[in-house]
Amino acid sequence: MSKKPDIVMIVTDQQRYDTIRALGARHMDTPNIDRLAARGVSFTNCHVTAPSCVPCRASLFSGYYPHTTGVLANGQEWSRTWISKLRQVGYHTVNIGKMHTIPYDAPAGFDERYVVENKDRYYEGRWFFDEWDKALAAHGLKKQQREEYRKRPDYRSRLGAFTWDLPPHLQSDNFVGGMTKWWLKTKPLEKPLFLVVGFPGPHPPYDPTPDYAEKYMKRDLPLPEVDEEELQQLPPPFVEKRHHDVEVDHDSVAWDLDPSREQLHRLRAYYYANVEMIDREVGEILDALEETGRLDNAIIIFTSDHGDCLGDHGLSQKWAPYEQVTRVPLIISASKRFQGGRMIDEMVQLFDLGPTILEWAGAPLEDSYEAISLNPALEGVDFKGRDHVFCEQGRDVNLTGADYLTMVRSRTHKLVHFAGQTYGQLFDLQNDPHERHNLWDAPEAAQIKQTLLTALMEWHVDSTVRTRNIRKRTVVPIAESA
Template sequence: MNLGKAENQKDNVKADEEDRPNIIFIITDQQRFDTIAAHGHDHMETPHLDRLVSEGVSFTNCHITAASCVPCRASLFTGYYPHVNGVLENEQLWQHTWVEKLRDAGYTCVNVGKMHTNPFNADAGFDERYIVENKDRYLQGRWYFDEWDKALAAHGLVKQQREKYRERDDYGRALGAFEWELPENLHSDVFVGNFAKWWLDTKPKAEPLFMQIGFPGPHPPYDPTPRFAERYMGKNNIPAPKVSDTDLSGQPSYLEHKRVHDAEVDHDSILWNPDRSDEDIRRMRAYYYANVTMIDESIGRLMQSLEDNGYIDNTVIIFVSDHGDCLGDHGVSQKWSMYDVVTKVPAIVWAPKRFEGSRTLDGLCQLFDFGPTILELAGLAVPDDYEAQSLLPALKGEDWTPRERVYCEQAGDMALTGADFITMVRDERYKLVHLMGSQEGQLFDLKTDPDEMINLWDCEAHAEIRTKMKEDILNWLIASNHKTRDRFALAR
């Protein structure tokens, strides 16, 4: 079933076409929630994101639906949880999206950068796609040759990538942190930002416009250019990872499996060296934060282009990320776990002429809730069986009921070798992580233990809470299956 053809879009347009805003949907890859200065994180330099915060609406408790790139994005762009659309791990097929509805309703739909569809070059509802995928993708015979590959090749350059990094003497200590040595304008995040700016500057003005801009960073390898790397290496307030003996001893065994695997297999140019030093970790984190500031600078150029080309007054900018990164917190690398540093993401909506700004909303929501929000902004009806819920009432300052609970699920995938299927349920106070087929799990009291250091899974005093939250997962799955019973045959 083609999502764009499921309904007659003309019948679903609810708003005056002249009121339909341009929508710029910016998605970074693997950006933690604690990487924006205006949200209280003074180790960061993010003046342009700070502007979005000060003039926009921030959702500070927004959680993903899957703990890795592909299933999270497939959920975001379909409106269904991963167990419904069938995309539960990386490299699974998916290509149909609600963007098709926007295109059918008259929006010019453009993608610049990462969407992570599979196949990469599916149209996914866009009129134009200028695709840039993972930084570390290097098997040219197997992978799609994207716009960034073409630009590098046209300059006679070879992309910095895993097979080249492996030749370095410091590869085992770098933890994925490598300075970008090629021209700055050919860094993936600069390239994507400049490509989107080129489109805005050179194409005839297209209104209404939906543009999805997918920055590859700060996903590893963490590869800032020298001027950004030096700036962050000179800081004395780079946060150290949060980890303790109590934390490590209380973890389920799948996380130890992950540590061992990550020390043997260098996913995304990271070899998780068990002999890493504090300085190794500090450099990794400094380079990661520097990547974020590079993206911030690109966002500033994009906002100036939107203003220069007459888009800005009728534009809604939505800024999010697809998941976070442990960066050594809990002794773990990257994602594929259910800690808040992975599941909670930055989420900002900027439209000062449309929504009252300088607001922070702390209620629980999920990343895929931005799908129906975008549809409603465009004046389109949201399908009744969508599991995502529009955030438009919250943006308008109307009555908004946050979610009581958020859910996240992940099938065994790449670095996740010690667990076949993980499910998380989280409310305002407690988080439970269920491991299929295992007696192990995780339970945290987020009120008394916001850093998730003390696993209460085996604590007798919390047995009733553990049972109740496991029942929450059961009831959620039953209700989800019932609500989406006509969608299981959906062609991905």
């Protein structure tokens, strides 16, 4: 097709891979995302470059690993993106919802931004009023958040799971979906469109409307299986994280070191319900694209910035690079451009979307990009994917016990290295896919451990050489990033 495609990128926050029915999650109802999968290409082994929001998104929208961008933890400033390249080749660029730039309202290369940030904003940026805050205020309301939830007598037993009891259309994901439909139906536009829709969910607080919560509360759901042996093998930073998350209620989640099956069932029921609510909004966005004549020439991307442990490994939320956190759904749907109904199992990284999108648009790529294009896989030509994927994280508000950790994963094994420490993690993913048996000190695993440590060293060396000329250009003054 000669006409430049509209590109619609739907990014949820903190959505696990195992939450889409078409990708094997039989406990879920996701008919609209399933429709994308049926018509599109699903990358079943896509991993993020950071196990938390800000460093992952700075990496995704720059094409560089977190250590190259210098953004290794939440709250760190970033605004430079490849989105400005799309504007240079004629695209109108729009963000509706969450991007998690720092500052929140940095232009970041967009022509238009309608910012919606965290459901429960309590520390940095607490007094930034986004579009959702303003809509609630116009109705004489304010968002449900920690200061309100803490008044509940059952607050500490809920693990962050609360129903949204204000008007349903003002729930954050419903609101972002509604604003997207409004924009698509009312904005006259002759240029090709690049649209990033950032849903705040299913990031906590896990807050579906009561009807969706009730539906999943009635279901048998997969729950975490954690025993004392696994807990005893956790490295010190993750032990500290477990206790920290009990003491500090980040995102309205007051964790429990030994949650009951009832607590875990409710946590997951509300999380899954929130995903289905997003699925409904995805369907309505697709309908709006069709009504406005844009669907036939559109490429739709569905993905997330990282997952959520939801009690797996005894942990809450993210930061620890287990599969439940690093592996995310990635579906690219454009039935008139790419043969649909395919699953690609080669390993890729989420930030590989950058060069892929730029190629669709006919925009120039930087030789220094650490991300690679996925177009060979989409076009059905030879594609071997990556031999290793990498994920890294610096000290953060929840990860207080480690200065810097790095994950390297091959097809068969995963290693997690903690800077300056003699301990670490090593998992045989073929024989231990749930990552419960740490082989870091096992003599029989010494050779594979050294192989992965060498891969980690070579990655850093290659990265240093490749990006030596761009390290000071990943954050720009706000006035220059428009």
